[in-house]
Amino acid sequence: MALPLAELLKLDPDKMPAHSERPTPDEFRHKKQVYYEDVQIGQEIPKYIQRFNTVHLFNWCAAIENPHRIHYDHPYAINYDKLPGVLFHGTWRMAIIPSWLKDWTFPGGWFWKADWQVRAMVVANEITIVWGKVTNKYAKDGLGFVDLEIGIKNQDGIEGCPGNATVVLPLKGGKPIPYPFVPPN
Amino acid sequence: MARFLAICSQPEMNESKFKEALGGFKKWRPDRWTFVTKAYACADGKIVAECEAREKAHFEQWLMGTGWKVEGIHDVTHIHEAGQIWKM
Numbered sequence: 001m002a003l004p005l006a007e008l009l010k011l012d013p014d015k016m017p018a019h020s021e022r023p024t025p026d027e028f029r030h031k032k033q034v035y036y037e038d039v040q041i042g043q044e045i046p047k048y049i050q051r052f053n054t055v056h057l058f059n060w061c062a063a064i065e066n067p068h069r070i071h072y073d074h075p076y077a078i079n080y081d082k083l084p085g086v087l088f089h090g091t092w093r094m095a096i097i098p099s100w101l102k103d104w105t106f107p108g109g110w111f112w113k114a115d116w117q118v119r120a121m122v123v124a125n126e127i128t129i130v131w132g133k134v135t136n137k138y139a140k141d142g143l144g145f146v147d148l149e150i151g152i153k154n155q156d157g158i159e160g161c162p163g164n165a166t167v168v169l170p171l172k173g174g175k176p177i178p179y180p181f182v183p184p185n
Numbered sequence: 186m187a188r189f190l191a192i193c194s195q196p197e198m199n200e201s202k203f204k205e206a207l208g209g210f211k212k213w214r215p216d217r218w219t220f221v222t223k224a225y226a227c228a229d230g231k232i233v234a235e236c237e238a239r240e241k242a243h244f245e246q247w248l249m250g251t252g253w254k255v256e257g258i259h260d261v262t263h264i265h266e267a268g269q270i271w272k273m
Contacts, residue, residue: 078222079264127210
């Protein structure tokens with residue numbers, strides 16, 4: 001049973017990652033499609049909860065060839081740039097959201113569009129809670145559109161990535177989502 | 186943000202007590218702006234703790250929660266670390 005976001009934020013931060021709803025690789029292999037009819041307005045979608053440490057941040061630096069020391073060199077980050085710790089990358093937050101929405105709509109849905117802001121510093125060893133809530137849904141041209149409020153909160157409930165997204169889900173017994181997806185007029 | 190160094194003592198300090206004081210997230214980062222960045226436990230019972238905080242009072246409050254005897258809290262002006270010198 002998924003823990004609602006409001007309840008999750010009451011927990012000791014060390015206990016939060018255990019409530020992550022990220023599917024395991026095996027669950028991905030056998031993932032059942034979420035259909036438009038399965039979704040209700042106000043519903044929370046699965047939250048990804050993780051604690052990223054300096055090694056994770058360093059790996060992302062290496063992956064995107066970003067050598068800026070504020071992301072992995074703790075003494076430099078706190079002593080030179082006067083930061084509260086090594087910083088979680090804005091680019092990584094930008095990468096997490098599409099991946100997470102792709103996961104939720106997988107295998108037959110489509111993450112169509114999203115906008116969000118990157119704000120509030122997140123540092124290594126904080127908790128990141130990727131969360132989303134259904135704000136609207138409508139069917140058009142035989143496809144199910146679902147609007148979401150999304151974000152990435154930390155363990156204190158501070159929002160670091162407020163935004164909105166729209167995903168497309170198949171209707172039960174309906175046509176498949178076309179690939180590549182072309183939004184209806 | 187400012188950096189503070191506390192000299193404390195806890196005569197019967199051991200690994201278990203050290204972990205009890207610092208082992209959980211909320212222990213070393215009691216709020217968004219107070220980070221206990223480093224702490225050293227010494228064999229003679231002395232403890233040196235470094236904290237990044239907005240105000241000294243926040244560090245003092247954290248130290249009270251540890252139960253350690255606080256001998257002094259100092260404002261840090263410069264740090265040397267492996268050849269790098271940082272001005273606070």
